[in-house]
Amino acid sequence: MSAIPLEVPAAAALLARGGVIAYPTEGVWGLGCDPFDRAAVLRLLDIKQRAVDKGVILIAGAVTQLDPIVDWSALPQARQAAVMASWPGPNTWVMPARADVPGWITGAHASVAVRVSAHAPVIALCAAFGGALVSTSANLSGHPAATTRDALDPHLIARIDGVLVGETGGRSSASTIRDAHSGDVLRA
Numbered sequence: 001m002s003a004i005p006l007e008v009p010a011a012a013a014l015l016a017r018g019g020v021i022a023y024p025t026e027g028v029w030g031l032g033c034d035p036f037d038r039a040a041v042l043r044l045l046d047i048k049q050r051a052v053d054k055g056v057i058l059i060a061g062a063v064t065q066l067d068p069i070v071d072w073s074a075l076p077q078a079r080q081a082a083v084m085a086s087w088p089g090p091n092t093w094v095m096p097a098r099a100d101v102p103g104w105i106t107g108a109h110a111s112v113a114v115r116v117s118a119h120a121p122v123i124a125l126c127a128a129f130g131g132a133l134v135s136t137s138a139n140l141s142g143h144p145a146a147t148t149r150d151a152l153d154p155h156l157i158a159r160i161d162g163v164l165v166g167e168t169g170g171r172s173s174a175s176t177i178r179d180a181h182s183g184d185v186l187r188a
Contacts, residue, residue: 006162012128023164026090027171028145029138055107059135061126088118090175121166
């Protein structure tokens with residue numbers, strides 16, 4: 001692997017400068033960057049070979065880090081309670097996005113996929129960075145997600161700026177994705 005191994009402070013500083021990194025989540029390795037840095041998100045999508053119209057998942061270490069992204073008022077209280085009851089943890093919810101959330105985050109949607117992690121490296125990284133991060137699986141589109149650092153694609157690693165030191169939380173798959181309005185499972 002040619003990407004630089006990073007501890008949390010260095011990874012957060014790199015993200016703040018527009019970097020793209022790989023980092024361990026609950027079950028798979030993720031690719032991340034500052035979601036509000038258009039150039040960084042477009043670079044991440046190019047590296048992953050993912051279309052911008054699909055949107056990206058964002059991960060946070062605390063619910064308040066999602067306030068600049070989620071339109072909480074557009075979700076009924078009962079549905080908000082269901083979402084909150086599932087966090088922190090490997091549960092991604094497709095939520096109403098605030099009107100000012102850029103299209104490179106939402107893609108062709110009026111919603112945004114978000115989660116609040118219980119995984120210590122993610123919590124520490126989001127805290128040090130000061131907000132939510134892009135969290136798409138660290139693989140080329142259509143290829144299997146990496147569940148170990150050794151399984152990260154060397155071609156992908158060669159194009160990013162660093163790899164956060166750590167391990168996944170041991171889940172065997174990526175997070176479950178649900179629609180916040182209906183509760184329907186979109187990806188198990």
